[in-house]
Amino acid sequence: MARLVYFLVQALKHVRRSPIVAAVTVATVAVVFLLLGSAWVVAHNLGQLTERLETGLRLRVYLRDGADAAQVAAARERLVATGQVAELRELGAEEALARFRERLGSEAALLDVLGENPLPASLEVTLRPEGRSPAGVRALADAVRGLPAVEEVQFGESWLDRFFEALGVMRLLGWALGGLLVFATLLIVSNTIRLSVYARQEEIHILKLVGATDRFVKAPFYLEGALLGLVGAGLGLGLVAVLFQAFAAELRLPLGPGAAPLALAFPPLEAVLLFVAGGALVGWLGTFTSLWRHLRI
Amino acid sequence: MYHVHMSYGPDSRALVDVTLRIAKAEWVFATGPSGAGKTSLLRLIMLAERCEVGQLLLFGQNVARLGDRQIPLLRRRIGMVFQDFKLLPLRTVEENVSVGLEVQGKPRREIRRKTGEVLKLVGLEHKARAYPPRLSGGEQQRVAIARALVNDPPILLADEPTGNLDAGLSAEIHGLLADIHARGTTLVVATHDEDWVTSTQRRVIRLERGRVVSGGMPDG
Numbered sequence A: 001m002a003r004l005v006y007f008l009v010q011a012l013k014h015v016r017r018s019p020i021v022a023a024v025t026v027a028t029v030a031v032v033f034l035l036l037g038s039a040w041v042v043a044h045n046l047g048q049l050t051e052r053l054e055t056g057l058r059l060r061v062y063l064r065d066g067a068d069a070a071q072v073a074a075a076r077e078r079l080v081a082t083g084q085v086a087e088l089r090e091l092g093a094e095e096a097l098a099r100f101r102e103r104l105g106s107e108a109a110l111l112d113v114l115g116e117n118p119l120p121a122s123l124e125v126t127l128r129p130e131g132r133s134p135a136g137v138r139a140l141a142d143a144v145r146g147l148p149a150v151e152e153v154q155f156g157e158s159w160l161d162r163f164f165e166a167l168g169v170m171r172l173l174g175w176a177l178g179g180l181l182v183f184a185t186l187l188i189v190s191n192t193i194r195l196s197v198y199a200r201q202e203e204i205h206i207l208k209l210v211g212a213t214d215r216f217v218k219a220p221f222y223l224e225g226a227l228l229g230l231v232g233a234g235l236g237l238g239l240v241a242v243l244f245q246a247f248a249a250e251l252r253l254p255l256g257p258g259a260a261p262l263a264l265a266f267p268p269l270e271a272v273l274l275f276v277a278g279g280a281l282v283g284w285l286g287t288f289t290s291l292w293r294h295l296r297i
Numbered sequence B: 001m002y003h004v005h006m007s008y009g010p011d012s013r014a015l016v017d018v019t020l021r022i023a024k025a026e027w028v029f030a031t032g033p034s035g036a037g038k039t040s041l042l043r044l045i046m047l048a049e050r051c052e053v054g055q056l057l058l059f060g061q062n063v064a065r066l067g068d069r070q071i072p073l074l075r076r077r078i079g080m081v082f083q084d085f086k087l088l089p090l091r092t093v094e095e096n097v098s099v100g101l102e103v104q105g106k107p108r109r110e111i112r113r114k115t116g117e118v119l120k121l122v123g124l125e126h127k128a129r130a131y132p133p134r135l136s137g138g139e140q141q142r143v144a145i146a147r148a149l150v151n152d153p154p155i156l157l158a159d160e161p162t163g164n165l166d167a168g169l170s171a172e173i174h175g176l177l178a179d180i181h182a183r184g185t186t187l188v189v190a191t192h193d194e195d196w197v198t199s200t201q202r203r204v205i206r207l208e209r210g211r212v213v214s215g216g217m218p219d220g
Helices: A002-017 A019-055 A069-081 A093-114 A134-144 A157-199 A201-209 A214-247 A269-294 B038-045 B071-075 B093-102 B108-121 B137-149 B167-182 B194-200
Strands: A058-063 A085-091 A122-127 A150-154 B002-007 B013-018 B027-031 B053-055 B078-081 B155-159 B186-190 B203-208 B211-214
Touching: A002 A019, A002 A214, A019 A157, A019 A214, A019 A269, A058 A069, A058 A134, A069 A085, A069 A122, A069 A134, A085 A093, A122 A134, A134 A150, A157 A201, A157 A214, A157 A269, A201 A214, A201 B071, A214 A269, B002 B038, B013 B038, B013 B211, B027 B038, B027 B194, B038 B155, B038 B186, B038 B203, B078 B137, B093 B108, B093 B137, B108 B137, B137 B167, B155 B167, B167 B186, B167 B194
Parallel strands: B027 B186, B027 B203, B078 B155, B155 B186
Antiparallel strands: A058 A122, A058 A150, A085 A122, B002 B013, B002 B053, B203 B211
């Protein structure tokens, strides 16, 4: 413990003796973590959105007019047999019309012009959570398509597919960009520590001559790197939080008629702390790459 | 030290087939023209350089092939004093001296006690809180000697300890080194100062172009 305090004091002395270099490093780490943090908040909310959309994934099986009870029962059995169905509801033609009328609201009178009910009866299928993906829905659709009772199967497939595809691409881009940014931070911290090592070459030399182990010499540098990374990440993410509070906290994302809008959320505190700790880790790693080759005396 | 060869690169041979012996508690001088290998010899003894060929026995242990991790432990048993003092300008005299104990993780109280003792020995206890650049050359060298002694090393190496000092201050350091030797410390001093060497009447190891030309053995 006394040792840790000693190393910490040395690390702080390092920072105090070259405050400008330290400030530039902290600022750079902060900017990188501002970008990373923003991307992270966006990703967090996209994740929430995905979850909501997946929960809402439903399959609608329209029944042929005049399909008899046995045929409908066969379709139902086929659906249940897949083991992916959480809820199965039969919607009669009249019920469908009533629901439609309700949605149209004041324009419901339009329906009266039609005279007869144009809507078919249908089966409304809610999936089990593990099957809630475009592929899961499609598999279910394939299971009943072509049965005598089935007229058509709908699940909004084209837009959902595109949405999930776009999400996948965004995720990939996010990871790539994040990786690049983290790499850049590593280089920056690594350079700072290298400057710090150069500035203290004589001191390191003397320490080693009086019998300091490598570890003793390196520890303050590691602490310095981790400290700069931690402070930089804290500042960057703090700024993200402030910006989020100012501009995004009140925003609601409309999810179409009938669905509650999605409130944008900041990631939970534990995750934020982990993220900031990631800054310390980046600082530590940057120091590692710097000391790795520059401390052989 | 038996048949030791050392070089700083293919074209720069520092020590050539050096064989010598220094007894416990002995005081020897290493002399010779510049570039003869005096400094290399001292650096080799404290393992700041490694020999390519040959054997080096220290404290009864062959350290020629000592692992890197063992080197710091060995250095704590050897004090070293340099011509240019090698003090840390941003640390006080006290901090400069105590650094040798700090690297070993000694308790704070022991560090304070021991540092006070050696500063008293070199007559600088009243300058404990001063910074080295504000001291005279002689005082700085005494700080360096205090730092070298703070671990009670059985061996003290001094590389031109008075090279940067005028005659008066040199005499001061000579006296201090004599005192240290009198306490039983093995002393190896590299110097150009022929007057000092002559007046002290100790064994002289003469080096020329990396070779020992005389004085390698206690009786030779």
